[in-house]
Amino acid sequence: MTLQDTAMHPLQRAGATRVAGFVVAAVATAVLVLLPLWATPFMNLQISLIAAYAVAIRGLGVLTGHAGQVSLAQSAFFGVGAYSAAYAVDHGWPAAVGLLLAVVVASLAGVLIAIPAVRLRGFAFGILTLAVPVVGVPLANRLSGLTGGAQGKTAVSLPAPEWSGLADDQWHYYVVVAIAALIFLLVHNLLTGRLSRALDLLRANETVAAAMGVPVQRYKVMAFTISAACGGAAGWLYLVPVQFISPDSLQLTLSISLLVALVVGGVRSPTGAVVGAAFYVLLPNVTDKITPGRSYLFFGIVLLIVLLFFPQGVTGGLRSLAGRLSRRRSEPPRATE
Amino acid sequence: MNVLQQVVDGITSGSIYGAVALALVLVYRSTGLINFAQGQLAAVSAYVAFSLTKFGLPVVAAIIVATVASAALGAGLERTLIRRFERADHLVTIVVTVALLICGNGLISLFWGADLKPFPAIFPSRNLSVGGLHFTASDVGTVVVLLCVIGLVDLLFQRTRFGLALRAVALNRESSAQSGLPVGRLLMAGWGIAALIGSVAGCLVAPTISLQPGMMDGVLVYALAAAILGGLDSPVGAIAAAWLIGITQNLAGAYVDFIGSDLQIVVPLLLMVLVLLVRPQGLFGRKEVQRV
Numbered sequence: 001m002t003l004q005d006t007a008m009h010p011l012q013r014a015g016a017t018r019v020a021g022f023v024v025a026a027v028a029t030a031v032l033v034l035l036p037l038w039a040t041p042f043m044n045l046q047i048s049l050i051a052a053y054a055v056a057i058r059g060l061g062v063l064t065g066h067a068g069q070v071s072l073a074q075s076a077f078f079g080v081g082a083y084s085a086a087y088a089v090d091h092g093w094p095a096a097v098g099l100l101l102a103v104v105v106a107s108l109a110g111v112l113i114a115i116p117a118v119r120l121r122g123f124a125f126g127i128l129t130l131a132v133p134v135v136g137v138p139l140a141n142r143l144s145g146l147t148g149g150a151q152g153k154t155a156v157s158l159p160a161p162e163w164s165g166l167a168d169d170q171w172h173y174y175v176v177v178a179i180a181a182l183i184f185l186l187v188h189n190l191l192t193g194r195l196s197r198a199l200d201l202l203r204a205n206e207t208v209a210a211a212m213g214v215p216v217q218r219y220k221v222m223a224f225t226i227s228a229a230c231g232g233a234a235g236w237l238y239l240v241p242v243q244f245i246s247p248d249s250l251q252l253t254l255s256i257s258l259l260v261a262l263v264v265g266g267v268r269s270p271t272g273a274v275v276g277a278a279f280y281v282l283l284p285n286v287t288d289k290i291t292p293g294r295s296y297l298f299f300g301i302v303l304l305i306v307l308l309f310f311p312q313g314v315t316g317g318l319r320s321l322a323g324r325l326s327r328r329r330s331e332p333p334r335a336t337e
Numbered sequence: 338m339n340v341l342q343q344v345v346d347g348i349t350s351g352s353i354y355g356a357v358a359l360a361l362v363l364v365y366r367s368t369g370l371i372n373f374a375q376g377q378l379a380a381v382s383a384y385v386a387f388s389l390t391k392f393g394l395p396v397v398a399a400i401i402v403a404t405v406a407s408a409a410l411g412a413g414l415e416r417t418l419i420r421r422f423e424r425a426d427h428l429v430t431i432v433v434t435v436a437l438l439i440c441g442n443g444l445i446s447l448f449w450g451a452d453l454k455p456f457p458a459i460f461p462s463r464n465l466s467v468g469g470l471h472f473t474a475s476d477v478g479t480v481v482v483l484l485c486v487i488g489l490v491d492l493l494f495q496r497t498r499f500g501l502a503l504r505a506v507a508l509n510r511e512s513s514a515q516s517g518l519p520v521g522r523l524l525m526a527g528w529g530i531a532a533l534i535g536s537v538a539g540c541l542v543a544p545t546i547s548l549q550p551g552m553m554d555g556v557l558v559y560a561l562a563a564a565i566l567g568g569l570d571s572p573v574g575a576i577a578a579a580w581l582i583g584i585t586q587n588l589a590g591a592y593v594d595f596i597g598s599d600l601q602i603v604v605p606l607l608l609m610v611l612v613l614l615v616r617p618q619g620l621f622g623r624k625e626v627q628r629v
Contacts, residue, residue: 064428068426068428070427070428070431070432116610116613116614119613119614119617120613120617121617122427123365123370123371123427123431123565123569124565124569124613124617126371126427126431127371127561127562127565127609128609128610128613130558130561131558131562131606131609131610134558134602134606135602135603135606138599138600138602138603139600139603141599142599142600252554256435256438256439259432259435260432260435260436260439263432267428294443294446294447296439296442296443296446297439297440297442297443297444297446297447298443299439299443300436300437300438300439300440300441300442300443301440301443303432303435303436303439304418304433304436304437304440307422307429307432307433307436308421311429
């Protein structure tokens, strides 16, 4: 095979990739829109859950992937969001107010924790964030006036409107997936330009970033807050289809699972967040068929495999594989790498 | 119930946290990472000891065998898994040990089931009373055994050539390699010793808290707080901080109404945050100077 007959001009190739990306996005949107019309209520619930967790994971990705700070606090913000949402439902407030409340309260909690936390580096930061859910769960149990204590809290909201002719699960699906997509877009826009460049530099070398005039602490607080806000929104998104929240579903294991899902999907990739969320939500369905109650073990094994063989996560691994294949087809092998 | 009694009880739980914190510090000093699976390794070894007693081994012998096995497991993990991530940044190493934690938890549920299992008593169930203070034999035994282990580890590190080599590797890996020390094997040994200490702590606490896949999760959180509070590179600091945590936790639980028994865990964590804000290097840690 000679170079001339297959190689494309770089601009041509970029254009082709963009067209391909557009086609994939259009097909995915069409599938997502049509899917709930024939899917079972259980499938709709599962996909809604994937969307909710994907938002939480994407938020964690901003902090861990972009700012380079490992956090185990995400389950706490998820919980704050879910309880705020339940509070709004209890008081009969409109759903939009509930979402706003969830995001605002979680962001405030995030700022409060971030301000002391960003003074610490590396492991100390990680362990401080670990303390948040460890303290949060007994606190949620204790503040039973707000949270319903260990029994949890039921919050039924957003029934399907008459005109739509949809069942509740279908309506919830559309609401959750649409808002999750909107949040992904928002985060994407936040991460272009100055903030993204500052975080990249900060992750690579904090001292250099500071020397270049990047206000390191402020950007870290910002990343932490974005992450917490996403966590809060995810809590609201979770409550809409599930309609129930209790401290049991907010244990430290949720934070750990979200971190696992993030790494499995790929820490800086939006697609990776969705893949990770799908992995987290769907894996128990698969493993329970093989051996019930063993999903945690599979979780750990998959995580180790990803760490050992796909350090960029599943999406990164696929991308580099695709890159290698297309390079092989279009370019002669380079002598020096 | 007086204050001194609370202090005494605090020292017992503080010793358990201290042992696990010491294991964390040893791993941190030698391989530069925090082993989030340290508690899970200890839990595995407590389960192994439990199974050995089922085969008729006396409980003390079972614990010794399980502890030695745990040291081998720790060394093996360092050699086969951790070494691949030696040069990775802390994000990756944290996730690797979290993966180990998850696998350990899953394996325990797989082999032993997730239900609560009673662990046989190690010490006779006798109570001592000295000047109005009550000690159970198990409290005294736990503290004494852990103090012995800590003392032996200290002797090993300070008085033997092997310990000197371990310290050298912890201090400067490249120089040690250039002076002909077998760095790889010493790192394995460091992990082995850490697993051994953790295992003793796990077996000693097992009769009180019973076996459960996540039995050491709470202890791990306290131990992490102690290790950070004491300064990650200071074994003495870790143990002192662990006692401080055990004592304040007990006192706060007994005397502050709002805290009670369920919010006890808040106290050491708040303490940790407050100390870190004033002294980011911990109470006994060395200040880190960064070169650019």
